[in-house]
Amino acid sequence: MNIERPHVADWLARHPHRVLDQGFSSELEAYLNTLPWAGSHVDWRLVNHHSLELPEEPDAEFLKRCRRTPWGRHDYLMIMYSGQEPAILCSITDAVPDMDLLYSGAPGTRFACGAYVVGDAVTLSCSDFVEYDGFAELTYPIEGSQQTWADGS
Numbered sequence: 678m679n680i681e682r683p684h685v686a687d688w689l690a691r692h693p694h695r696v697l698d699q700g701f702s703s704e705l706e707a708y709l710n711t712l713p714w715a716g717s718h719v720d721w722r723l724v725n726h727h728s729l730e731l732p733e734e735p736d737a738e739f740l741k742r743c744r745r746t747p748w749g750r751h752d753y754l755m756i757m758y759s760g761q762e763p764a765i766l767c768s769i770t771d772a773v774p775d776m777d778l779l780y781s782g783a784p785g786t787r788f789a790c791g792a793y794v795v796g797d798a799v800t801l802s803c804s805d806f807v808e809y810d811g812f813a814e815l816t817y818p819i820e821g822s823q824q825t826w827a828d829g830s
Contacts, residue, residue: 679758679783680765688778694767697755701801705790706760708803718786719808721816728816731809735774743773747805748817751791755801758783766792766799780809787811 679685680696689696713720727746732739743749754772756765756779765779772779772789780787791805807817 678762680763682782684778684781685765688775689765692767692771692775694765694771695799697764697766697799699761699763701755701766701799702757702762702764703760704801705755705757705764705788705803705806708790709788709806718810719816719818725819726816727819728814731776731813731815735776740770740773743769743815746807746817747819748789748791748802748807749773751793751802751805753792753794753799754789755792755799756780756789758787759785766794776809776815780811783811 680689709719713723715722729739729742729746748754749769752768753766754769756767756772758764758780776789787809789807789809791802793800793802804818807815809815
């Protein structure tokens with residue numbers, strides 16, 4: 678499992694987080710499976726979107742840019758490795774600067790989504806997701822995306 682990789686386990690030991698069971702990952706995966714796909718990633722030609730380039734050293738200004746995205750408006754982000762593995766729930770402010778580290782060595786396209794936490798209850802906002810290409814690009818749908826892929830236009 679990806680959360681057991683030494684660099685991820687070390688990160689978990691140093692940051693507040695919750696490990697979420699596989700059910701949360703499968704919820705996001707089910708949502709993602711409703712979207713158009715091209716190979717191993719969302720077919721962004723069919724989905725209105727924006728992208729941000731993850732800098733080598735994400736700073737406070739980059740975090741502000743992320744906070745203006747649908748996924749970044751949440752206080753929490755769920756880091757998903759696959760629909761069959763546990764996920765990590767952590768604060769946006771902890772996840773964004775270390776996104777490359779958290780996904781290092783994880784196969785395939787990587788996805789995360791915004792989440793709400795009230796008491797012990799976690800609610801995912803699957804439509805507020807971000808796709809990380811594993812290099813530097815964070816791509817996410819923008820308002821009106823659902824209409825675009827529903828119409829096929």
